[in-house]
Amino acid sequence: MKSAVETLNPTRVRLTVEVPFEELKDSLDAAYKKINQQVTVKGFRKGKVPARVIDQRFGRGAVLEEAVNDALPKFYTDAVNEAELNPLGQPEVDITELKDGETLNFTAEVDVRPTIEIPDYSGIEVEVDAVEVTEEDVDKAVEELRERFASTTPVERAAEDGDVVTIDLEAKVDGEVLEDGIANGVSYTIGSGELLDGVDAAVTGLSADQEATFTSELKGGSAAGKEAEVTVKVTQVAKRELPELDDEFAQMASEFDTLEELRADSRKRLENMKQYDQATQAQERVLDKLLELVEVPVPEKLLEDEINTRKHNLEHHQLGQMGLDLEKYLEIQGKTAEEFDTETREAAVKGIKTQFVLDQLVNQEKLNVNQEELTEHLMRRAASSGMSPDQFAQAVVEGGQVPLLVGEVARGKALASVVEKATVKDTNGEIIDLEDEEEDETAEAPAADADEASAEDKAEEKADKAEEKAEEKTEG
Known part of the structure; x- marks a missing residue:
């Protein structure tokens, strides 16, 4: 087999493949065998019809068509591997010549991952919101808790x-x-x-x-x-x-003995939430800066597929669960159909570019995913899906989705490596060390989990008592 590659544009190529007829032998044998099992010819047992009789009765063309359909996927894959291509989606195959006993020639056009050059990104600088928790924020958090115990x-x-x-x-x-x-x-x-x-x-x-x-x-x-x-x-x-805001309320609604301790805990929780939001904001803004540095051509067919997938998921899954259709959703959002299409296209383009760039970084930096990292990611995905880790893991394995999860983890590591080299400042001009914050959270995690478990038990016990009091008051 001989093959050649012609680059049509940065994201599409045409393969021209020439296959000597003898390489079709296995597929021809398989074609005769398959047809043998499907036809009945008087004078011959089923499955024992000679090839020459099949050619006479049903035509050599039918056999060749069956053999070529069987062989094309293998020849195409061999040509792709020989050219070291990264195809995206299914190829458009055209048989240009088929001479019985001589040759099979065909072309295959397919989208491919573009070649991406990632420049030095160590100079990226972004600004994020400062972590500031006001007394009003704490008041609001405590008031929301108070509302729960009304x-x-x-x-x-x-x-x-x-x-x-x-x-x-x-x-x-x-x-x-x-x-x-x-x-x-x-x-x-x-x-x-x-x-x-x-x-x-x-x-x-x-x-x-x-x-x-x-x-x-x-x-x-x-x-x-x-x-x-x-x-x-x-x-x-x-x-x-509403219950009075005093130490008795703190004891009823939490594991704390005083209102002051409850407020301090609320402040700490709010700070942790804002730090998480800050880290997420840093990742998003660093990614935007990175994408600005890299020229990434997007395959049109892949883009259209991504747009259609996003629209389908929105209309048939997210909106369907809310009892809305797309027209009503756009009315609520205050958007026109044209604005929605533009936003969906822009989001799809960014999603594709992000995957291409981060995948390139994974290869460039030789990033690997270990079992522990994959397990942690699986646990998070299971929690967000509402499934147990075992159920989610089983669904992933049965659906052949493990490589997708590995890819998600690897891309996350790639983005983290870019963020690590970026300069992140808050709106007060302070440099934020996101790595230190992650280490602090990791170091505190075991103790925090233990505290939270005992706190939940205590809070649940007090909540039960509060409900009993509320019922007594209602009955009175």
Whole structure:
């Protein structure tokens, strides 16, 4: 077999391949054998029809077609390996000549990974947000915790903003009650915005056993997106009462004995969150700077496939789970279809460029992935998917996705190596050493995990007691 490579553009090549006919022998034998199992010829046992009879009865052309279809993938792969190409996607194959007993010639056009030259990136400088936690931030965190321990007390008055009402709902579309349009005993906090648009105005001012009707667009269910006439009946009005912010609250809501200790812990948690956000921000901005330094041609076919995949995942997975279609999503986002297409294309281009550049760095820096790193990544991916590590690992192995996970880890290491050489400053002009922060977090992790476990047990016990108190108060 002889082959030659013609570069059509930086991301596409054409392979021209010449195959001597004798190299088709194995595929021809396999073709005769396959046809033998499929046909019946009088006078011959099944599977024992001679080749010359098959040629006479069914045509030599049918045998050649079967043999070539069988052989092409191997010849194409051999040509790709010989030329040391990195193909992307499936090739477009064209048989240019097939002479029985003489030769098989074909061409194959395919997208390939572009050759990328990565310049010195040690001079990259980026600015990130400073880690600053204000008293207002701490107040907000403590207040959110306080909200979780609020109790409710039934009252004999009209419902007001912030009250918790128990309501029955009935939705009609075109005068007909929907099969899934009835809900009874729903607990709702007025002003939370967690139910239908218009429900807040409808229930405000109503007392127990009073009802009102309003129109609203349904967010989910069998008539999602349609206008419905909704009747809401209040069966109970309850006033929310927040616990006093004192040491007793700290003891009830956490493992701490004083409010001061609780606030200090809240501050530390907020600082850790902001440090994590800062590190993420540094990675994103360093990556953007790196991509600006590198010329990366993008294969058009690969780009179109990536755009279609992103749109499909959004429409059929993410939006589908929320009961939305693309048109409604764009309306909520305040975007036109053209703006959405532009943003999707830009994101796809960046995603492809990022993978090409980081993969090149992996090869250039000879970065490897060990079992421990792969396991840690698998655990994180499992947690984000809502599956157990064992379930996720099984799905990855069965789906043949292990190389993809290895690639993700390797690219993460490549980006980390770039960030390590970059100069990262916060908005106060202070140089941030992200490596030190990661080491500190790693060193503290075992102790923190142990503390968190005991703290959760203690907090859960106190939360149970708090709920008992709230129930007693409600019953009273």
